Amino acid sequence: MILSLLTLHVIGPEHFTSRVAALAVAVCSFVVALPESTHLMTKRIAFGQLVIVFVSTVIHGAQIGVVMHPIQVASSTTLGAIASVLAMLFPYPRLAYYETRKFYRLYNENASERLNCNLEAITASDNSTSVGLSTQAKSLTTVGAKLLQSIRSNMIGMQWESPLRRIFNPHSIDLEEKLQDLEIPIRGMNIALSSCTSFSVGVIDEELRGVLLNCREKLSQKLDQKSKCFAPSDATTIAESKKEILNKNLTIAYKDLPTSFFLYCLQLLLDELPIAKKTDHMVEKTRKTRKIREFVLNFMPSNHNLAFAFKCSLSLGLAVLFGLMYNKEKGYWSGLTIAISFVTGRQPIFSVANARGQGTAMGSIYGILCCFILQRFGDLKFLSLLPWIVFCSFxxxxxxxxxxxxxxxxxxxxxxxxxxxxxxxxxxxxxxxTEATIGLICFIMVEILSRPSRASTLVKYELSQSLRTLQDCIGGIPTTIPSQRDMPSSSSQALRDGHTKLKSLVYRLEEFAAEAESEPNFWFVPFHSACHSKMLESLSRMLDILLFVAYSMEQVTRLSQKEGVCGVDFQDRVKENIDLFKNRVGNTLKCLEEIIRMKSLRKLENDLKNKNLPCDIESGEYPNADAYRTLSGNEEVDSITGSFRKLLEEMANKTHTSKDEEMLKGQLLFHYSCLGFCTNSLMRETLKIESEAKELLIWENASTEVNLKQIYCKISSLRSE
Incomplete structure (x- = not known):
């Protein structure tokens, strides 16, 4: 309203033409969109009000008031806001706090069912029953992910209700952290179950089966209490069950790593340990960094926000200009159609524009039919909106x-x-x-000009970046035990920082993949959604595994600093095994990153011809063929894992004189077995990504033979020149 008043006062309503109105909308929209601290909904409402005020001024000219018309538009907006608040409160209040509590209760019920399925699967007497329960747990995991997304969405609204929440619920908790501490171990159980082809009777005996079923009942009661109270449970931990699990793991750790890892995740749930929680010094550092960043951003808009403001300004300006040129009396709708559709990030523009066009047409046709049917009852036609609103909610x-x-x-x-x-x-x-179509065309053209890169191209770039960051994370796995003067978490903090970066990259990759899947291909190669979906699944699983690696290494560091628990020779042999794993997986990821990052095989061949690089004609290989050192397959994975299991067996059979040392040995073996399973899973997921990368290259180059080793050697030869 302030921008409208100033613009009308400076220019004057009598001087407004179509071009002046379009320029005024463009300039004012740029000013509205520029501040980063302003909420997106506020910006959308401001865009709509600017379009209404300036287009009305063009239509009515000097008859419109400089002050009264902007005030009337703002008053109408206020009435709409009041109506939305009343609709939220009646017939029953739908505050974000109550919605979050409802979804939190449903999530705890879902988590309880998943736990029951997982525990019944691992204690099942036959393989077919175990597979069926594991499949049921996977379907429940999909529902749980949707519930988590609903909780996170409502938690944004809880920020506005925080004063009321402090009054009515003074014992509020960090819900995001609690959910993560519960979700990650359950996902770890799913990973353990999916890694087992069958569960032998010798691994889970009757005694351990009874302990696990007892834990199932206790955990179910704890989750039920959480869902009812919407607060952390005060139930005592099951000390006897944890001790029995720890003792049983001494004989399971080196025999069956997936079962040992399953027990490890169960132990985390029993202890309610914050596996993904950052250390205090990192939390303080992050808080200080955030405050400094917010202070700077208040005075200096980012490049991203400048691009967003320019996009909004140009789109609305062109939409208003062409809308008024086509039909002066109905020129509102070209600008209003896109004023409420802007988002700060990327979106599938063609899919969104198509959905808006079809929705506008369907709603208009429904309105015309209702007006025809109820033409004798003009006052009742508004009631026909109710069933339409219900339908549109679906x-x-x-x-x-x-x-x-x-x-x-x-x-x-x-x-x-x-x-x-x-x-x-x-x-x-x-x-x-027609006006809405004009606005959508302007919206599409500006979006294409402002971001010429297709989503499928960005998927390729983000995938290579994710593999690069994953390589850094695996390379950052600590292999040496720091001295007691160092902070216990300093050795694995680099891994946690890399995990945070990798998590953001994987989320962006998932968004780009969803956009690429919904957009038309035109004359480009169709997007291979199935292949990218499998790679995303592997990356997401590796994200979870890296958290367990960081946590287990922190605990190994803490326990190994105590004397008499683990010899130097044993630590050196573990270090050699982990270094071998890091070397093989790191080289594989490096090769895959280089291969995925290349633009096309045709361009690679053309570059090789232009460079005229030497090649062995008989073998067809380049001089640097030895640079391709990757995992050879599942046999090498089993070999590396087998050597690690031998170390675990030696540690399990080592005797100690005191009970304290024996207890520390059991704890250390527990964390080492987790590390062994995680390294095995990371190697197998890397092989899956390699397989999918090859399939992707075959898809994109159907007429060319694909050999990853030859392709990498060619890329390496070009890079060395």
Whole structure:
């Protein structure tokens, strides 16, 4: 409203033309979109108000008031805000706190069912029953992920309700942290179950089976208590069960690593240990960094926000200009259609524009039909909106239309059924659909010009970056035990920092992959969604495994500093084994990163011809063929894991004179067995990514023979020149 008042006062309503209005909308929209601290919803409302005020000024000219019209528009917006608040409170309040509590209760019930399935699967007497329960746990995991997403979405709204939350719930908890501490061990159990082809009776005996079933009942009671109280449980830990699990692991650790890892995750749940929690000094450092960053951003807009402001300004300016040129009286709708559709990040522009266009058409047609049917009962036509709103609520959650299409369908019907004195409904609907199409075309053109890179191209780049960061994470796994003067967590802090970076890259990769899957291919090679989905699944699993690696190494560091627990010779042999694992996996990831990062095989061959590099004609290999040192297959993985299991067996058979040393040995063996399983899983997931990368190259180069070793040698030869 302030920008509208200033613009109308400086220019004057009588001097407003289509070009002046478009320029005013563009400049004011840039000013609105520039501050990074302003909420996106606030910016969308401001965009819509600017379009309404300036287009109305073009239509009515000097008749419109400089002050009264912007105030009337702002008042209408205020009434809409009040209506939305009332709709949230009646017939029952739907505050974010209550919604989060409801989803939290459902999530705890889901987690309890997943735990039951996992524990029943590992204690099953036959393999078919175990596989069936594991499959059921996977389907429950999908539901749990959706519940977690709903909780995170509602937690944003809880920030606005924090004063009330402090009054009515003074014992509030860090819900995000609690959910993560519960979710990660359960996902670890799923990884352990998926790594087992069958569970032999000799691994899970009757005594251990009874302990696990007893833990199942205790954990279920604990989760039920959490879901009812919406607060951390005060139930005492099961000391006897934990001790029995620890003792049983002495004979299981070197025989069956997946079962040992399953028990490790169960122990984390019993202890309620924060496996993903950052250390205090890192939390303090992050808090200070965030404050400094927020202070700087308040005075200096980022490049990302400058690009967003420019995109909004150009899109709205062009939409208003062409909308007024086509139909001066209905010029609102070209700008208003896209004013509420801006997002700060990327979105599938063609899919969103298509959904908005179809939603606008469906809503307009529904409004026309209702006006025709209820033409004798003009006052009752507004009631026909109710079933349409219910229907559009399903459209909002559909894959085909989504939120953009559902909202456009509601607005399309609302504008026809909820207005008076605007002429024949059919004429208004056709004019509005045309104006909306003009706005969407402007939106698409500006989006294409502002981000010419396709989503599938960005998927390739993000995948190579993820593999590079994953390589750094694995290379950062500590292999030496620091002295007592060092901080216990300093040796694995680099791994946790790398994990945080990798997590953000994987999330971005998932977003780009979803966008690439929903967008048209045009003349490009179709996007191989199945292949990328499998690689994403492997990367997500490796993300979880790296957390267990960081935690287990921190505990190994803490326990190994105590005298008499583990000899220097044993530590050196473990170091050799981990170094071998890091070397083989790191080289594989490095080769895959280079191969995925190349633009195309055709360009690679052309570059080789232009460079005229030497090649052995008989073997077809380049001089640096030895640079390709990767995992040879599952046999090498079994060999590396087997040597590690021998070390665990030696440690398990080593006797100590005191009970304290024997207890420390059991704890150390527990963490080492976790490390052994994690290294095995990381190697196998790397092989899966390698297989999918080869399939992707075959998909993109159907007429060319694909050999990863030859491709990497060619890339390496070009790089060395």
């Amino acid at each position: 459209l909002r959650h559909s894959r085909m239309y989504g939120q953009a299409g559902g909202i456009s369908a509601v607005i399309g019907a609302l504008l026809i059924l909820g207005r008076k004195h605007y002429g024949p409904p059919t004429e208004f609907a056709v004019a509005r659909i």
